[in-house]
Amino acid sequence: MTRRELLERCVVSGALVLTTSLSLPALAAEWNESEKKRKPTPYCELGPFYKREAPHTSTLWAPGDSGMPLALSGVVYGTRGEIVPDAKVEIWQADIDGHYDIDGYRFRALLSPGPKGAYAIESIVPGHYPSRVCQHVHFLTTAPGHKPLITQMYFATDPVFEGNPDKNYTRDPLINSRDLVRPVMIKSDAQRSVAVVTFDLVMETV
Ligand SMILES: [Fe+2]
The missing domain is CATH 2.60.130.10 (Aromatic compound dioxygenase)
Known part of the structure; x- marks a missing residue:
């Protein structure tokens, strides 16, 4: 069921009372949009060990390294x-x-x-x-x-x-x-x- 269909069903059943001038499609679009919004990742300090020009690699682990x-x-x-x-x-x-x-x-x-x-x-x-x-x-x-x-x-x-x-x-x-x-x-x-x-x-x- 789409968001719009859900809204329509809720309005018909009385589960949702609209006091907005927005149309149902506009309201559904706004609702969808608000659910996609994300909170910015919180800042946490850089620390003293940052180095520029790190290698382009996705493998930081190397054979012989211990640790989980x-x-x-x-x-x-x-x-x-x-x-x-x-x-x-x-x-x-x-x-x-x-x-x-x-x-x-x-x-x-x-x-x-x-x-x-x-x-x-x-x-x-x-x-x-x-x-x-x-x-x-x-x-x-x-x-x-x-x-x-x-x-x-x-x-x-x-x-x-x-x-x-x-x-x-x-x-x-x-x-x-x-x-x-x-x-x-x-x-x-x-x-x-x-x-x-x-x-x-x-x-x-x-
Ligand atoms: Fe650190």
């Missing part, structure tokens, strides 16, 4: 729910021991999501490091006509949250929004288990 494999993906949207097709997504994170590669480019990547706005990386779940409370992955996303989006993604499974990120996410003072803490799904096959996380990036226009 991570498949992290998402879509770059605008706040009207539209795809931002020409974005650049820079990602960097610590290794399992909580170290950033300052001299080289391990666990750093620059991605070009393309016409569908989708990005994906294969990595490991980063370790904790002394000056930060929670495990996290950094993002810097840029696109023509949009404000640069600087943020960090967190894992709902982080031991710091003790299984209750709703209550405990502020234990890391840099986490200013629950939205930055993402659920983790473990996928296993005969060879290995992978932590699967999605993190969409919603950019504001300039």
Whole structure:
């Protein structure tokens, strides 16, 4: 059933009383539009370990790396729910021991999501490091006509949250929004288990 048909049925049954001058098709279009709108991804600070000119790769993991494999993906949207097709997504994170590669480019990547706005990386779940409370992955996303989006993604499974990120996410003072803490799904096959996380990036226009 389309939104318009639903509205018509509700008006006929008395479930919906209209006090608007909008026609039903216009109202249905407005309703559809409002459901597609997305909240901008909250800012979270850049931190001291950002490096320009990261390699164009979706594979941050390398043979011999220890740590839980991570498949992290998402879509770059605008706040009207539209795809931002020409974005650049820079990602960097610590290794399992909580170290950033300052001299080289391990666990750093620059991605070009393309016409569908989708990005994906294969990595490991980063370790904790002394000056930060929670495990996290950094993002810097840029696109023509949009404000640069600087943020960090967190894992709902982080031991710091003790299984209750709703209550405990502020234990890391840099986490200013629950939205930055993402659920983790473990996928296993005969060879290995992978932590699967999605993190969409919603950019504001300039
Ligand atoms: Fe960091």
